[in-house]
Amino acid sequence: METKTATVTLTIDDQEVTVPEGMTILDAAAQNGIEIPTLCYLKELAPDGSCRMCMVEVEGGRKGGLVTACSAHAHDGMVIHTQNKKVRNSRRFVLDLLLSNHKLDCFKCASNGDCKLQDYSLEYGMLETSFHGQRQPGKQQDTTNPFFDYDPEKCVMCRRCSLVCQLRQGRDVISIAKRGFGTKMMPAYGEDWDQSICESCGNCVSVCPTGALTSKDQRKFRIWETTKVRTTCPHCGTGCQVDLLVKNNVIVGAEPANGPANRNLLCVKGKFASYKFVASGDRLTTPLIKRQGQFVPASWDEALTLIADKFTGLKQKYGADSLAGFSCSRSTNEDNFVFQKMMRTAFGTNNIDNCARVCHSASVHGLANTLGSGAMTNTIADITTDVDAILLIGSNPTDAHPVIGSQIRQAIQHGTKLIVVDPRKIDLVKDSAMHLQAKAGTNVALINGMMHVIIAEGLADQDFIAKRTEGYAAMRDLVAEYTPEKVAKLCEIEPQQIIDAARLYANAGKAPIIYCLGVTEHSTGTEGVMSMSNLAMLVGKIGRPGCGVNPLRGQNNVQGACDMGCSPFDFPGYQKVANPAVIAKFEKAWGTDLNPKIGMTSTQVLPAASRDEVKGLYIFGEDPIVTDPDTSHVRHALDSLDFLVVQELFMTETAAYADVILPGISFAEKDGTFTNTERRIQRIRQAVTPRGDAREDYKVFCEVATRMGYPMAYDSASQVMDEIAQLVPTFGGVNFKRLENENGLQWPCRTLDDPGTPIMHVGKFARGLGLFMAIPYKPAKELPDDDYPYLMTTGRMLYQYNTRAMTGRTEGINKLANHSYIEINYQDANRLGIQDGDRVQVSSRRGKIQTYAAVGDKIMQDSVFMTFHFTDGNVNELTNPVFDDIAIIPEYKVCAVAIEPINS
Missing domain, CATH: 3.40.228.10 (Dimethylsulfoxide Reductase, domain 2)
Known part of the structure; x- marks a missing residue:
């Protein structure tokens, strides 16, 4: 039997409203289209009630009947006035007090047109203050943060920045300091912003109601000049929803949106580095063909003809399995679906993989085996x-x-x-x-x-x-x-x-x-x-x-690339290549014979290329020279290929080895979907037009397939998703119209009336019974010895992302993190005579690199840690290419190294 929600009925501005019991007056008014002004209120947090702008009158109430609407709860029979003379005079007085301690330079302020204090002052006719005398001292601006500026003269002490930092970001960097007119918000101990523990997430900037905290990029635009485009962040697998601000076909800013995964939060990469790379001057904008060792511009027709002819020739001479393709876990579901379809139909091989191979393929295999879904x-x-x-x-x-x-x-x-x-x-x-x-x-x-x-x-x-x-x-x-x-x-x-x-x-x-x-x-x-x-x-x-x-999936669409069948083992939806019924299903759907042989993983393709078994490779949006283990072997493999095509945004280290480079387009230049770490399918939307002559990625794949003898064409990304829904049972209820829902859809979503599946394995596992596995411990394949006495592990850092192709084109990011480093326990460093910041040489059985020592106690004794983001000191020169026997995933997390100081 359904439990009915208790309600209360009250009157707001002569309008009778019924709302759930316990709702605040502010929310009750908003639910019924009545706006009450606020400066300090944040819907994700408990009311603060400090700004006093949301005062309303309650008939018969105490203390003159004025209460703060954000904290006062609605009760049965209440009669509330939100705009009578008493209320408006109260708000005018609050504004008068705020303006008495506020620098009125709206024309020069970066938040001009996007300032609540400005909006309310205009609404209430407060163009100047009636107070005179002492005020906040001038010239205290802090511009030390690489992404935003702080001006205490424009602060209204609403404490939004402090509250979001402490209670939502969990850092507690900002607090109220000093007394009287000198009171201001500042980092702990009065430090400059760049000396504090601030992570530069920018969430304080996003919630500031005035021009006290402003992004440096806000100097370039005013809010009324921009349009907002809702999309999904292109970085990690969290799937944060973000509004891109677009002016004259250029993205000039980003704001957090109220997505189910992020709930109005972003990180430093999402807020400040999710868009700069889109308009970067070094974007690839036209096809390039290597002639006599040099890349020269070419027409699309010339480049596509060469690609089709070369791959077709290799296929005819050496067989379909002499070809392979690596798909892109940062691109859309639709691009990945069409890429693997091109490889399986036109190329005729299941040698198709994506970068999940080197990060989370173990999750796909392990969870699918024990629970039934990876x-x-x-x-x-x-x-x-x-x-x-x-x-x-x-x-x-x-x-x-x-x-x-x-x-x-x-x-x-x-x-x-x-x-x-x-x-x-x-x-x-x-x-x-x-x-x-x-x-x-x-x-x-x-x-x-x-x-x-x-x-x-x-x-x-x-x-x-x-x-x-x-x-x-x-x-x-x-x-x-x-x-x-x-x-x-x-x-x-x-x-x-x-x-x-x-x-x-x-x-x-x-x-x-x-x-x-x-x-x-x-x-x-x-x-x-x-x-x-x-x-x-x-x-x-x-x-x-x-x-x-x-x-937690590492890249924005690693989950989606796997779901779309960019795997040598799986067709879309994890339908097995080894299953003849699956082969028959896709042969019927795609109207062609398909290769029934399980393909090679990316970590098998490259060694096969070195053995001259794989002749041609199509790499879409991946940079294995930087990301794969044992870099010297990757270089040798790429050198060994007869023909290499790379479709990319930038001239990456891998692209430099290509015979043909095709310009790709970024997430902000296309429509489609990403699937985040929690299986949530969410829209991305075109915010700006592609750079130069770059074309839609999936349309390029269609053209290559067509020229190789398998006609393929789609009018839109939406049409691609419709085909996915027809072929993948867990996507059966997914289409672009349904994805306009701000929460997206979580697969399994099997029918058009299926709301999706937030929690899996409720009542029954996908495989029926959950399978316990008796798993003995086996040590890593390579452990320290006298020659290589330190155990090295690897991982990510906050400020850079993967190969830095995107984040490395944001100046502020590079100011915070611009070179490689190795974390060493201080006891080991003392024994080696190494100090923090010293140059050191790190070597393994596979190579040597030079980097900088970060000495401390983060890492345990006899162990070291490195990130893989930087071209200087690329850790993958050292990592061990041995792999998991089941998922064929490399052992990035353990290898043995030696360290020695470099004497300058």
Whole structure:
């Protein structure tokens, strides 16, 4: 029986309204189209009530009847006035006080036309103040932050910046300082902005109602000159919704939108670096053909004819499987679908892959094997709101998925206990309940140890195990050997930490597992993922709100590229190449014979090229020279190819090896969809026209396929999605019209009336019964020895993104992070005679690089850490190309290195 929501009926400005009980007067008015002015109010936070602009009169109320509408609740029978003389005089007085301490230079102010104080002053006829005398001292502007400026003379002390920083971003950088007319908002200890712990997320700038905090880019435009285009951020897999501000066909700014994943938050990359690269002067704008070692411009007809002729010739001479294609996890679902279709039809091969191969293919294989679906089980909001504990393993979300990291900080503020399993002291460690600083490569041993404790102490959910799983006995028998004492030695931690972590996770009512590349990028990556499933099923924390197994996907559309079948094993929707019925289905749909042979992964294609087995390669939007392990071998593989095509935005290191380069278009120049880490399909929309002669990527693929003998054409990205919906059961209910819904759709979404699936495996696993796997611990393939005594692990940093092709074209980003570095424990550095900032040489069995030492205690002793973003000191010159036997994923997270100082 449905529970009816209790309501109250009141009168607002002579209009009778009925609203849910407990609603504030401000929300009740807004729900009925009545606007009440506010300066300090933020809908995501509890009311502050400090600005007093939202005063309304309640008939018969105390203290003259005036109350703040943002904090006062609606009650039955209330009679409220929002615009009578008493209310308007109150607001005029507030504005008079604010203007008395405000620099009135609206014409010069970057927020002219986008300022609430200006709007309200005009509305209430307050063009100047009636007060005279002392005021905020002048010339205090802080312009030290690379992205925004602060002017205290324009601050109205609404505290929005402080509240969003503390309670939403979770950093607590900004607070009220000083007294009297000298009172102002400032970073802790009165430091300049660039000396504070500010992450430059810009959320304070986005909520500032005046011109006190303004983006430096706001100098170039006024808000009335721009149009807003709602789209999805092109960086990590969070899927933040963002409004691009466009002036004269150029993107001049970005603002957070109220998307389901980000809820009006952005990170520094989304706010300030999601658009600069689009108009970068070094964009590729015309096809290029290499002649006598030099690239020369060519017409599209000339370039496409050469591509079709070369690939067709190689196919005829050496067979279809002498060709391969790498698709782009940063491009749209529609582009990826058409790319893999081109490879399978016109090229005739399943040698198709995307960069998930080198990051999260272990998640796809591991979760599909144990649960039946290789994707995140719950939503971002669900696993960061109202949860008792979070087990965060091999994931650094404040750097790699910053908006999710902020939401985890919020969860901690609200009482969530965080368990961090990471060889580094990541930022979240300082707020965590526990940090298990386990040695890199020991995840399987650790999880086995936790399961040992849970079973031994009777904390397992035996009812769930009996009704919904299989394979439990074999797993139980195996982990019986993994005592806390044994596991502690393998992980180099204390036995009690394993016991405490197991108890905290098992006893929590709601506790999700969140993991990332620290679990997957190992030679035992798939086993590590299956261990996550084992642990969640053992305590029945799957198929429930606030629980589940949740991989955070690294790039904006890694999930989508896999969903679209950019895999040697899978057609779109994870329909198996090895299944004859699937082959028959797609042959009928596409009207051609298809290759039934499972293809090669990207990590198999490149060695095959070195062996002269793969002759031709089409790379769409990937840069394997930078991203793949053992860079010298990647270079050799590309050199060995007979023919290489690269379709790209910029002249990347990989593009320089191409025979033909085709100009691609960015996310802001096309329509389509991305699928974020929580399986949410969301729209991207064209904001500006493509640069130069660049064409829609999927239309280029159609033209190549057609010239190779397989006619293919689509009128729009929407038409491509319609074909996806016909062929992929889990996308059956998806189309562009439905995706106009601001929440997008989460697959599985099988029919047009299916609302989508926020939480997977409710009541029943996708495979029927969840499968426990008995997984013994196996050490990494390469461990330190006398010649290479340090264990190196790798990861992301906050300010740059992947190969820096996008973020590296934002000046402020490069000011904050412009060179490679290696984190070294201070005890190791002292022993080596290395100081912070020194140049050092790092070597492995595969190569040598030079970089800068970052000395501290973030990384455990005898271990080091590097990012992979920088061309100077590219860590992938060193990383180990050995891979997981199941998912064929490289072991980026563990290799042995030596370090020595460089004497200048």
